Amino acid sequence: MQLIDTHAHLYLQQFDQDRTVVVKRAIDSGVSHMLLPNVDQTTISQMMQLHGDFPESCIPMMALHPTSVKNDWKKQFLSIEKQLEKNKFCAIGETGIDLYWDKTFYKKQCEVFEKHIELAGHYDLPLVIHSRNSLKEILDIMKNKSGSNIHGVFHCFPGNVEEANKVIELGFMIGVGGVVTYKNSAIAKVVENIDLKHLLLETDAPYLAPVPKRGKRNESSYLVFIAEKIAEIKGIHVNEVAAVTTNNAINLFGL
DSSP, rough: OOOESSBTTSGGGTTTTTTTHHHHHHTTTEEHHHHHHOOSSSGHHHHHHHHHHHTTTTTEEEOOGGOOOOOOOHHHHHHHHHHHHHHSOOOOEEEEEOSSSSOOHHHHHHHHHHHHHHHHHTTTTEEEEEOTTOOHHHHHHHHHHSSOOOOOOEEOOOOOOOHHHHHHHHHHEEEEEEGGGGGTTTTHHHHSSSSSGEEEOOOOBTOOTTTTTTTSSOGGHHHHHHHHHHHHHHHOOOOHHHHHHHHHHHHHOOO
């Protein structure tokens, strides 16, 4: 059974003591690829080092995370552009808008998100969107981009079935992580009602560990628990979930 973790921050300090062990454990559990979304200027070197250590398995993306959009965003964004000019990435990510922690830089987040959309178009790369407490705002921006061939995934999708269908109509996929295993989670209803061909698996490691690992540091080997939960919800074999979502990831990210 092959799985692909389409969103994992395995380069962060939470893995400094056992990063190689964690990656090898994931590979041994059937996770063939771990896609690495960038956060900001400070995380690029660690992410690229991990890619260098596991070039076939740990594949980097490039972007400025919305919570890192501050007054120095132009300097930060310039470093993102320079990386895209000299290195190969599987996506523009993660980018978007985050209104959960702080709304101070909301307008700047919107501006930077628009610039990431332009980068995705320029490099013909999928867009990995972070939409915490901002799905409506992001959908409003994306509506103006319809017909522009922008595609990608809404990471850790926070919406309902109706919103999921809007996302799919825009040419995007739905990222499903550990939250699907939590009691009364909204994403479980989305998974139940959306065709498997629109879904991607992700961990968001080290965050949002699935049941039965909830509350612990998340890692890519736990992706199997997410796949099993989706299989349970849809009443199908886990191998079918693995096969379809893996094919979805391969096609979207050009793996």
